[in-house]
Amino acid sequence: MDNDYFSIDAILAENQKIQCTFKVDIPDMGHLAGGSDREIKSLTKAPIPIWLAYIVLFSDWADFTIPSPFGIRVRNALKAEPRSVKLSNLVGAGGLWYGFGKMVMDILSEEQANGISEVLTKAFKGRLLEVIDQAQHFAALGPAGGGGPSTDTAQSFREGLDGTERELFALAQESAKRIKRWHEGNDKARR
Amino acid sequence: MALPQSLRTSVTPLELELIASEHLVEIVPLITMEKTAFISGAYGPLRPPAKCRIPLWMATNLKLKKKCHIVAPEWLSVDFLQERLTRETSRPEFSKLPFRFAEIAKVILDVASDDVQNADKIKSLLKDLREARQAKSRDGLQKLDHSELSLPNLCSMEINEIRPFFIQSMGILTQLFREPSAE
Numbered sequence: 001m002d003n004d005y006f007s008i009d010a011i012l013a014e015n016q017k018i019q020c021t022f023k024v025d026i027p028d029m030g031h032l033a034g035g036s037d038r039e040i041k042s043l044t045k046a047p048i049p050i051w052l053a054y055i056v057l058f059s060d061w062a063d064f065t066i067p068s069p070f071g072i073r074v075r076n077a078l079k080a081e082p083r084s085v086k087l088s089n090l091v092g093a094g095g096l097w098y099g100f101g102k103m104v105m106d107i108l109s110e111e112q113a114n115g116i117s118e119v120l121t122k123a124f125k126g127r128l129l130e131v132i133d134q135a136q137h138f139a140a141l142g143p144a145g146g147g148g149p150s151t152d153t154a155q156s157f158r159e160g161l162d163g164t165e166r167e168l169f170a171l172a173q174e175s176a177k178r179i180k181r182w183h184e185g186n187d188k189a190r191r
Numbered sequence: 192m193a194l195p196q197s198l199r200t201s202v203t204p205l206e207l208e209l210i211a212s213e214h215l216v217e218i219v220p221l222i223t224m225e226k227t228a229f230i231s232g233a234y235g236p237l238r239p240p241a242k243c244r245i246p247l248w249m250a251t252n253l254k255l256k257k258k259c260h261i262v263a264p265e266w267l268s269v270d271f272l273q274e275r276l277t278r279e280t281s282r283p284e285f286s287k288l289p290f291r292f293a294e295i296a297k298v299i300l301d302v303a304s305d306d307v308q309n310a311d312k313i314k315s316l317l318k319d320l321r322e323a324r325q326a327k328s329r330d331g332l333q334k335l336d337h338s339e340l341s342l343p344n345l346c347s348m349e350i351n352e353i354r355p356f357f358i359q360s361m362g363i364l365t366q367l368f369r370e371p372s373a374e
Contacts, residue, residue, distance in 0.1 A: 117369035121367045128360055171200065
Protein backbone atom coordinates (compact mmCIF):
# COMPACT_ATOMS: atom_id res chain seq x y z
CA MET A 1 0.00 0.00 0.00
CA ASP A 2 2.70 2.45 0.94
CA ASN A 3 5.31 3.43 -1.57
CA ASP A 4 8.15 2.22 0.56
CA TYR A 5 11.10 1.00 -1.47
CA PHE A 6 11.30 -2.26 0.46
CA SER A 7 7.59 -2.98 0.55
CA ILE A 8 6.90 -6.25 -1.26
CA ASP A 9 3.25 -5.30 -1.48
CA ALA A 10 4.10 -2.11 -3.29
CA ILE A 11 6.25 -4.01 -5.76
CA LEU A 12 3.47 -6.51 -6.42
CA ALA A 13 0.91 -3.78 -6.85
CA GLU A 14 3.18 -1.99 -9.29
CA ASN A 15 3.19 -5.04 -11.48
CA GLN A 16 -0.35 -4.34 -12.68
CA LYS A 17 -0.61 -3.01 -16.19
CA ILE A 18 -2.46 0.05 -17.36
CA GLN A 19 -3.50 0.85 -20.87
CA CYS A 20 -1.52 3.73 -22.34
CA THR A 21 -1.88 5.55 -25.63
CA PHE A 22 1.38 6.99 -26.85
CA LYS A 23 1.39 10.56 -28.05
CA VAL A 24 4.82 10.58 -29.59
CA ASP A 25 7.01 8.25 -31.62
CA ILE A 26 9.55 6.45 -29.52
CA PRO A 27 12.33 4.89 -31.53
CA ASP A 28 13.88 1.52 -30.78
CA MET A 29 11.48 0.68 -27.97
CA GLY A 30 9.09 -1.51 -29.93
CA HIS A 31 9.74 -4.52 -27.71
CA LEU A 32 8.00 -2.76 -24.82
CA ALA A 33 4.73 -2.85 -26.67
CA GLY A 34 5.22 -6.56 -27.18
CA GLY A 35 5.15 -6.34 -30.95
CA SER A 36 7.87 -6.98 -33.45
CA ASP A 37 8.04 -3.39 -34.62
CA ARG A 38 11.23 -1.48 -33.98
CA GLU A 39 9.56 1.66 -32.80
CA ILE A 40 6.50 2.69 -30.90
CA LYS A 41 4.41 4.89 -33.17
CA SER A 42 2.23 7.65 -31.77
CA LEU A 43 -1.35 6.59 -31.05
CA THR A 44 -0.24 3.04 -30.41
CA LYS A 45 -2.00 1.50 -27.45
CA ALA A 46 0.01 -0.66 -25.15
CA PRO A 47 -0.44 -2.04 -21.65
CA ILE A 48 2.41 -0.81 -19.52
CA PRO A 49 3.19 -1.88 -15.97
CA ILE A 50 2.72 0.91 -13.47
CA TRP A 51 6.35 1.08 -12.42
CA LEU A 52 7.23 1.99 -15.97
CA ALA A 53 4.14 4.08 -16.57
CA TYR A 54 5.15 6.79 -14.10
CA ILE A 55 8.00 8.08 -16.18
CA VAL A 56 6.14 7.64 -19.45
CA LEU A 57 3.13 9.55 -18.21
CA PHE A 58 4.92 12.28 -16.35
CA SER A 59 7.15 12.93 -19.36
CA ASP A 60 3.94 13.41 -21.30
CA TRP A 61 4.78 10.71 -23.84
CA ALA A 62 1.46 9.01 -23.37
CA ASP A 63 -2.04 9.20 -21.93
CA PHE A 64 -3.66 6.43 -20.01
CA THR A 65 -7.17 5.25 -19.49
CA ILE A 66 -8.43 4.38 -16.04
CA PRO A 67 -7.94 0.63 -15.78
CA SER A 68 -11.03 -1.54 -15.84
CA PRO A 69 -10.79 -2.64 -12.16
CA PHE A 70 -11.73 0.95 -11.36
CA GLY A 71 -13.96 1.49 -14.33
CA ILE A 72 -17.56 2.52 -14.31
CA ARG A 73 -18.93 -1.04 -14.19
CA VAL A 74 -16.99 -1.94 -11.10
CA ARG A 75 -17.87 1.36 -9.49
CA ASN A 76 -21.54 0.79 -10.03
CA ALA A 77 -21.30 -2.72 -8.68
CA LEU A 78 -19.48 -1.43 -5.60
CA LYS A 79 -22.06 1.26 -5.12
CA ALA A 80 -24.83 -1.31 -5.23
CA GLU A 81 -23.25 -3.76 -2.80
CA PRO A 82 -19.58 -3.61 -1.92
CA ARG A 83 -19.61 -7.09 -0.47
CA SER A 84 -20.71 -8.82 -3.63
CA VAL A 85 -17.79 -7.65 -5.76
CA LYS A 86 -14.93 -10.07 -6.11
CA LEU A 87 -11.93 -7.81 -5.88
CA SER A 88 -9.47 -10.64 -6.33
CA ASN A 89 -10.92 -11.38 -9.77
CA LEU A 90 -10.28 -7.82 -10.85
CA VAL A 91 -6.57 -7.87 -10.24
CA GLY A 92 -5.67 -11.54 -10.46
CA ALA A 93 -5.03 -14.03 -7.68
CA GLY A 94 -3.31 -12.54 -4.67
CA GLY A 95 -3.62 -9.18 -6.32
CA LEU A 96 -3.74 -5.95 -4.43
CA TRP A 97 -6.76 -4.02 -5.61
CA TYR A 98 -6.36 -1.30 -3.02
CA GLY A 99 -2.65 -0.98 -3.64
CA PHE A 100 -3.23 -0.75 -7.37
CA GLY A 101 -5.98 1.78 -6.80
CA LYS A 102 -3.74 3.84 -4.61
CA MET A 103 -1.11 3.97 -7.34
CA VAL A 104 -3.60 4.92 -10.01
CA MET A 105 -4.90 7.57 -7.66
CA ASP A 106 -1.44 9.03 -7.24
CA ILE A 107 -1.01 9.44 -10.98
CA LEU A 108 -4.38 11.00 -11.60
CA SER A 109 -5.25 14.66 -11.42
CA GLU A 110 -6.98 16.17 -8.43
CA GLU A 111 -10.60 15.63 -9.31
CA GLN A 112 -10.33 12.10 -10.65
CA ALA A 113 -8.06 11.13 -7.79
CA ASN A 114 -10.64 12.24 -5.28
CA GLY A 115 -13.18 10.12 -7.09
CA ILE A 116 -11.01 7.02 -6.92
CA SER A 117 -10.18 7.72 -3.31
CA GLU A 118 -13.84 7.81 -2.49
CA VAL A 119 -14.52 4.57 -4.33
CA LEU A 120 -11.65 2.84 -2.53
CA THR A 121 -12.56 4.16 0.89
CA LYS A 122 -16.23 3.30 0.55
CA ALA A 123 -15.45 -0.15 -0.74
CA PHE A 124 -13.02 -0.78 2.08
CA LYS A 125 -15.39 0.39 4.78
CA GLY A 126 -18.28 -1.49 3.28
CA ARG A 127 -16.35 -4.73 3.23
CA LEU A 128 -14.37 -4.41 6.44
CA LEU A 129 -17.08 -5.54 8.79
CA GLU A 130 -17.76 -8.68 6.81
CA VAL A 131 -14.05 -9.48 6.67
CA ILE A 132 -13.70 -9.20 10.44
CA ASP A 133 -16.94 -11.02 11.14
CA GLN A 134 -15.91 -13.96 9.04
CA ALA A 135 -12.42 -13.98 10.49
CA GLN A 136 -13.84 -14.15 13.99
CA HIS A 137 -16.31 -16.78 12.96
CA PHE A 138 -13.51 -18.95 11.65
CA ALA A 139 -11.42 -18.35 14.72
CA ALA A 140 -14.30 -19.56 16.86
CA LEU A 141 -14.60 -22.80 14.93
CA GLY A 142 -11.40 -24.16 16.38
CA PRO A 143 -8.79 -26.42 14.85
CA ALA A 144 -11.31 -28.84 13.37
CA GLY A 145 -12.00 -26.33 10.67
CA GLY A 146 -15.21 -25.37 9.01
CA GLY A 147 -17.73 -27.86 10.19
CA GLY A 148 -21.23 -27.48 8.88
CA PRO A 149 -22.21 -26.05 5.56
CA SER A 150 -21.11 -22.48 5.09
CA THR A 151 -23.34 -20.36 2.96
CA ASP A 152 -22.42 -19.68 -0.62
CA THR A 153 -22.33 -15.92 -0.23
CA ALA A 154 -19.86 -16.11 2.62
CA GLN A 155 -17.71 -18.51 0.66
CA SER A 156 -17.68 -16.40 -2.45
CA PHE A 157 -16.98 -13.28 -0.42
CA ARG A 158 -13.90 -14.95 1.02
CA GLU A 159 -12.73 -15.94 -2.42
CA GLY A 160 -13.12 -12.36 -3.53
CA LEU A 161 -10.88 -10.85 -0.87
CA ASP A 162 -7.95 -8.92 -2.23
CA GLY A 163 -4.46 -9.23 -0.76
CA THR A 164 -4.88 -6.37 1.67
CA GLU A 165 -8.10 -7.76 3.06
CA ARG A 166 -6.60 -11.21 3.32
CA GLU A 167 -3.93 -9.82 5.57
CA LEU A 168 -6.58 -8.20 7.76
CA PHE A 169 -8.53 -11.43 7.85
CA ALA A 170 -5.47 -13.31 9.05
CA LEU A 171 -4.72 -10.69 11.70
CA ALA A 172 -8.24 -10.70 13.07
CA GLN A 173 -8.46 -14.47 13.04
CA GLU A 174 -5.15 -14.89 14.81
CA SER A 175 -6.04 -12.33 17.44
CA ALA A 176 -9.44 -13.85 18.13
CA LYS A 177 -7.88 -17.29 18.39
CA ARG A 178 -5.31 -16.13 20.87
CA ILE A 179 -7.92 -14.55 23.11
CA LYS A 180 -10.11 -17.60 22.84
CA ARG A 181 -7.25 -19.90 23.78
CA TRP A 182 -6.51 -17.75 26.79
CA HIS A 183 -10.10 -17.61 27.92
CA GLU A 184 -10.60 -21.31 27.64
CA GLY A 185 -7.31 -22.50 29.01
CA ASN A 186 -7.14 -23.22 32.69
CA ASP A 187 -3.45 -23.33 33.35
CA LYS A 188 -3.27 -24.08 37.02
CA ALA A 189 -0.29 -26.26 36.35
CA ARG A 190 1.68 -23.33 35.02
CA ARG A 191 1.48 -21.45 38.26
CA MET B 192 12.32 -8.19 13.43
CA ALA B 193 13.44 -11.33 15.15
CA LEU B 194 10.11 -11.58 16.93
CA PRO B 195 7.50 -13.94 15.50
CA GLN B 196 4.67 -12.21 13.65
CA SER B 197 2.17 -12.77 16.42
CA LEU B 198 4.28 -10.93 18.98
CA ARG B 199 5.02 -7.98 16.75
CA THR B 200 1.47 -6.74 16.48
CA SER B 201 0.54 -6.68 20.15
CA VAL B 202 1.22 -8.20 23.52
CA THR B 203 -0.16 -11.63 24.28
CA PRO B 204 -2.99 -12.32 26.70
CA LEU B 205 -0.50 -14.06 28.97
CA GLU B 206 1.63 -10.94 29.17
CA LEU B 207 -1.42 -8.91 30.09
CA GLU B 208 -2.21 -11.45 32.75
CA LEU B 209 1.29 -11.01 34.10
CA ILE B 210 0.85 -7.26 34.25
CA ALA B 211 -2.51 -7.63 35.95
CA SER B 212 -0.88 -9.84 38.55
CA GLU B 213 0.62 -6.73 40.12
CA HIS B 214 -2.88 -5.70 41.10
CA LEU B 215 -3.52 -5.79 44.84
CA VAL B 216 -6.17 -8.15 46.16
CA GLU B 217 -7.41 -8.89 49.64
CA ILE B 218 -6.68 -12.22 51.21
CA VAL B 219 -7.36 -13.96 54.45
CA PRO B 220 -4.06 -15.58 55.30
CA LEU B 221 -3.87 -18.97 56.96
CA ILE B 222 -0.22 -18.58 57.90
CA THR B 223 1.79 -15.99 59.76
CA MET B 224 4.45 -14.08 57.92
CA GLU B 225 6.42 -10.98 58.81
CA LYS B 226 6.38 -7.94 56.57
CA THR B 227 8.54 -8.93 53.64
CA ALA B 228 10.23 -6.79 51.03
CA PHE B 229 9.76 -7.63 47.35
CA ILE B 230 10.95 -5.77 44.31
CA SER B 231 7.54 -4.18 43.84
CA GLY B 232 7.23 -3.21 47.50
CA ALA B 233 6.85 -4.57 50.99
CA TYR B 234 3.78 -6.63 51.79
CA GLY B 235 2.48 -8.02 55.00
CA PRO B 236 2.62 -8.76 57.78
CA LEU B 237 0.22 -11.67 57.48
CA ARG B 238 -1.60 -12.38 60.73
CA PRO B 239 -4.55 -14.73 60.45
CA PRO B 240 -7.41 -14.05 60.51
CA ALA B 241 -6.82 -10.37 59.68
CA LYS B 242 -7.29 -9.44 56.05
CA CYS B 243 -4.31 -8.21 54.12
CA ARG B 244 -3.72 -6.67 50.69
CA ILE B 245 -1.06 -8.33 48.58
CA PRO B 246 -0.41 -8.55 44.84
CA LEU B 247 -2.37 -11.07 42.86
CA TRP B 248 0.69 -13.12 41.93
CA MET B 249 1.51 -13.62 45.58
CA ALA B 250 -2.08 -14.42 46.44
CA THR B 251 -2.13 -17.01 43.66
CA ASN B 252 1.03 -18.57 44.94
CA LEU B 253 -0.19 -18.73 48.54
CA LYS B 254 -3.59 -19.99 47.48
CA LEU B 255 -2.11 -22.87 45.52
CA LYS B 256 -0.18 -23.85 48.62
CA LYS B 257 -3.44 -23.58 50.57
CA LYS B 258 -2.01 -20.85 52.74
CA CYS B 259 -4.71 -18.25 52.18
CA HIS B 260 -8.21 -17.56 50.97
CA ILE B 261 -8.62 -14.92 48.32
CA VAL B 262 -11.37 -12.39 48.99
CA ALA B 263 -13.00 -11.64 45.66
CA PRO B 264 -13.05 -7.95 44.76
CA GLU B 265 -16.48 -6.42 45.15
CA TRP B 266 -17.01 -6.24 41.41
CA LEU B 267 -16.53 -9.97 41.09
CA SER B 268 -19.99 -10.77 42.37
CA VAL B 269 -23.22 -11.85 40.77
CA ASP B 270 -25.05 -8.66 41.74
CA PHE B 271 -22.50 -6.26 40.36
CA LEU B 272 -21.96 -8.13 37.13
CA GLN B 273 -25.66 -8.66 36.58
CA GLU B 274 -26.22 -4.94 36.96
CA ARG B 275 -23.42 -4.17 34.52
CA LEU B 276 -24.71 -6.70 32.05
CA THR B 277 -28.15 -5.10 32.12
CA ARG B 278 -26.60 -1.71 31.58
CA GLU B 279 -24.36 -3.09 28.85
CA THR B 280 -27.23 -4.50 26.89
CA SER B 281 -29.54 -1.55 27.32
CA ARG B 282 -27.19 1.34 26.53
CA PRO B 283 -25.08 2.02 23.48
CA GLU B 284 -21.85 2.90 25.26
CA PHE B 285 -19.47 0.62 27.11
CA SER B 286 -20.14 0.49 30.82
CA LYS B 287 -17.34 1.19 33.23
CA LEU B 288 -15.49 -1.81 34.50
CA PRO B 289 -12.08 -2.19 36.14
CA PHE B 290 -9.50 -1.83 33.39
CA ARG B 291 -8.04 -5.29 33.86
CA PHE B 292 -11.20 -7.05 34.98
CA ALA B 293 -10.92 -9.87 32.47
CA GLU B 294 -7.43 -10.89 33.56
CA ILE B 295 -8.04 -10.58 37.28
CA ALA B 296 -11.35 -12.39 37.12
CA LYS B 297 -9.82 -15.23 35.16
CA VAL B 298 -6.88 -15.70 37.51
CA ILE B 299 -9.07 -15.64 40.59
CA LEU B 300 -11.63 -17.98 39.09
CA ASP B 301 -8.89 -20.31 37.91
CA VAL B 302 -7.09 -20.73 41.20
CA ALA B 303 -9.65 -19.81 43.79
CA SER B 304 -13.07 -20.64 42.46
CA ASP B 305 -13.89 -22.14 45.87
CA ASP B 306 -13.41 -18.73 47.48
CA VAL B 307 -15.86 -17.03 45.13
CA GLN B 308 -19.56 -17.35 45.67
CA ASN B 309 -21.50 -18.60 42.69
CA ALA B 310 -18.36 -19.04 40.60
CA ASP B 311 -20.22 -20.72 37.76
CA LYS B 312 -22.84 -18.02 37.57
CA ILE B 313 -20.09 -15.38 37.55
CA LYS B 314 -18.28 -17.18 34.79
CA SER B 315 -21.33 -17.21 32.60
CA LEU B 316 -22.06 -13.56 33.41
CA LEU B 317 -18.53 -12.60 32.45
CA LYS B 318 -18.94 -14.47 29.21
CA ASP B 319 -22.20 -12.67 28.44
CA LEU B 320 -20.61 -9.37 29.31
CA ARG B 321 -17.72 -10.10 27.01
CA GLU B 322 -20.01 -10.96 24.14
CA ALA B 323 -22.14 -7.88 24.63
CA ARG B 324 -19.03 -5.71 24.59
CA GLN B 325 -17.64 -7.51 21.58
CA ALA B 326 -20.78 -6.66 19.66
CA LYS B 327 -20.19 -3.02 20.55
CA SER B 328 -16.60 -2.96 19.42
CA ARG B 329 -17.82 -4.50 16.20
CA ASP B 330 -20.08 -1.50 15.81
CA GLY B 331 -17.07 0.68 16.47
CA LEU B 332 -15.46 -0.92 13.46
CA GLN B 333 -18.25 0.45 11.33
CA LYS B 334 -17.47 3.94 12.51
CA LEU B 335 -13.79 3.49 11.82
CA ASP B 336 -12.20 6.31 9.94
CA HIS B 337 -8.73 7.26 8.92
CA SER B 338 -7.87 9.60 11.72
CA GLU B 339 -9.49 8.74 15.00
CA LEU B 340 -11.62 6.30 16.89
CA SER B 341 -12.96 6.70 20.36
CA LEU B 342 -14.21 3.74 22.34
CA PRO B 343 -14.20 4.84 25.97
CA ASN B 344 -14.22 2.31 28.80
CA LEU B 345 -12.77 -0.43 26.67
CA CYS B 346 -10.72 -2.78 28.84
CA SER B 347 -7.18 -3.94 28.35
CA MET B 348 -7.99 -7.42 27.06
CA GLU B 349 -10.53 -6.06 24.60
CA ILE B 350 -8.16 -3.40 23.36
CA ASN B 351 -5.58 -6.08 22.89
CA GLU B 352 -7.96 -8.22 20.90
CA ILE B 353 -8.97 -5.56 18.43
CA ARG B 354 -5.64 -3.79 18.25
CA PRO B 355 -3.98 -5.66 15.35
CA PHE B 356 -6.73 -5.29 12.81
CA PHE B 357 -8.00 -1.89 13.91
CA ILE B 358 -4.54 -0.46 13.49
CA GLN B 359 -4.06 -2.16 10.16
CA SER B 360 -7.41 -1.00 8.81
CA MET B 361 -6.85 2.54 9.97
CA GLY B 362 -3.46 2.46 8.29
CA ILE B 363 -5.06 1.34 5.05
CA LEU B 364 -7.74 4.01 5.30
CA THR B 365 -5.09 6.64 5.82
CA GLN B 366 -3.49 5.52 2.60
CA LEU B 367 -6.72 5.48 0.68
CA PHE B 368 -8.03 8.75 2.02
CA ARG B 369 -7.18 11.83 0.05
CA GLU B 370 -7.38 15.25 1.62
CA PRO B 371 -9.52 17.33 -0.70
CA SER B 372 -7.19 20.20 -1.44
CA ALA B 373 -8.55 23.63 -0.69
CA GLU B 374 -8.72 25.10 -4.11
